Each structure stands twice: as C-alpha cells, then as structure tokens.
C-alpha cells in the first residue's frame with residue numbers, strides 16, 4: 405500500500421506543558437526526588453516515559469500526608485488550599501503553573517471579590533473536576549459555578565443576578581460563544597472574558613485546514629485530554645476519515661486506502677516525539 409505521510413508542523417506540546425515537562429526532566433536528571441501532584445500531562449504514553457525516569461505521581465489526598473518533600477505543580481495550576489497544605493507540611497513547591505493560567509486565576513479572583521458582595525456570580529465554562537477548573541473555583545473560595553453546556557448553564561445560573569463568565573483555557577471558542585449568547589439572551593447583566601488560550605485558539609484554523617487537506621487524519625491524544633477532544637471534533641467536522649488514537653499500537657491499517665495522503669496531528673498535551681513515532685510506523689508500512 406502506498407501512503408504519503410505528513411506531520412502537522414504546529415502540533416506538539418503547548419508552551420505551558422513544554423515548560424512543566426522540561427522542568428520535571430531537569431529535576432529527574434539531577435536525581436532530585438520530587439512528586440508530581442496529579443498527572444503532569446494528559447497523555448499516558450508520555451507519562452510512562454517520565455515514570456520510567458523516576459517521576460512519581462501523587463493525588464491530592466496523598467499530599468495531605470506528605471511532609472518535608474518537593475512537589476511539582478503542573479501547568480493546570482492549583483487552588484489556594486494546595487499552597488496552604490504545602491506550607492503546613494513543609495513541602496517545597498516546584499511551581500509549573502502556566503503563566504496564562506496564573507493570569508486567569510488572578511482575574512477570576514479579582515472579579516469574584518468585586519462582584520460577589522453585590523450578588524454577582526462567577527461562572528466558569530469548563531469540565532467539572534478538571535484540575536484547571538478546580539484551581540479557578542478555588543480562587544472564589546468555592547463560590548464559582550461550573551457549566552459545561554447551555555443545559556447546565558440554564559439549570560445552575562440565577563438569571564436574576566449579574567454574571568461574569570470565564571472559560572477554561574482549552575475549551576472551544578464556538579461552544580464558549582454559544583454559552584455566552586445564551587446567558588446574554590436571558591437579559592441578565594453579563595461580562596464575558598476572553599480566556600481561551602491563544603495557543604489553542606490559533607491552532608483551530610490551521611488544524612481545520614490541515615485536516616481538510618489530507619484524505620485521512622491520525623489524531624493522537626490521551627483520552628483524558630479536554631483539548632484533545634475539542635481538536636479531534638474540529639478535525640472530524642471537516643474530514644470524516646479522522647482517527648483518534650492514544651499510541652502507535654492502536655493504529656488500524658485497514659482504515660487506509662492505497663494512495664492516501666495521511667496527516668498526523670495531536671493535542672497540546674501530545675509530544676512531538678509521539679507524532680514522529682507514528683510517522684515512522686506509517687512510512688515503514690508504505691515502503692514494504
């Protein structure tokens with residue numbers, strides 16, 4: 405079977421994840437023992453690679469009983485209570501919170517303290533339970549409302565009170581605009597903040613074109629990745645022959661046709677090396 409294969413030049417980790425992974429690797433190289441609070445990246449293959457080098461992941465519950473150690477905070481950020489626990493337990497924090505997320509946390513905190521005394525509500529469009537969303541809710545002492553759709557917005561928001569709307573950084577712009585429009589149409593006073601990360605939004609147009617320009621697309625991302633779901637849905641909307649996999653072993657060769665030009669791309673949590681591994685695999689098949 406003849407295939408031509410190309411990697412999307414703009415796919416690979418976003419800056420926030422690059423920074424966190426590089427920092428983790430530099431500590432691992434120095435042999436310094438530390439723990440990552442939660443998975444450093446939503447990609448099981450990359451996690452296994454880092455675990456083989458000594459990375460240890462702990463949960464929020466485990467953090468409570470950990471003392472006198474170093475703990476890495478990933479790019480998604482953490483709520484203030486994590487920093488309080490660290491202080492209480494004499495933990496050294498290696499803070500890899502992405503600067504974009506830090507700015508967003510600051511803004512959510514400021515706006516909450518400005519509007520809450522007047523009865524205003526901070527609403528976060530994001531995935532309930534996602535680490536970044538938990539970090540944002542923590543800025544409001546748990547007072548923010550999390551919505552993931554128009555339906556949950558309709559159910560959870562009190563439309564007799566003003567609203568300040570923020571988005572998780574990796575959500576899709578179109579979905580966010582729909583939720584914002586829905587709240588506006590309720591007639592309530594609403595302030596909408598543009599908080600989708602530019603690293604994500606700028607990939608949209610490019611990725612749409614990339615998916616359309618190839619007869620088949622292999623999209624690589626962890627199942628847990630919110631950004632992976634958004635970008636995969638985008639690719640699928642312009643190319644029905646779009647296949648989402650987590651690693652090279654999940655490639656199903658039978659989906660390809662002779663002469664296909666295959667595009668390989670991924671989420672902001674998918675490392676470049678993984679795309680290259682799939683490229684080599686498909687190229688070798690082609691040469692058989």
Ligand code: SF4
Pocket residue numbers: 418419420421479480502503504505573574601602603604672
């Ligand atoms: S997607 Fe954007 S905000 Fe989120 S970690 Fe990456 S660079 Fe930071």
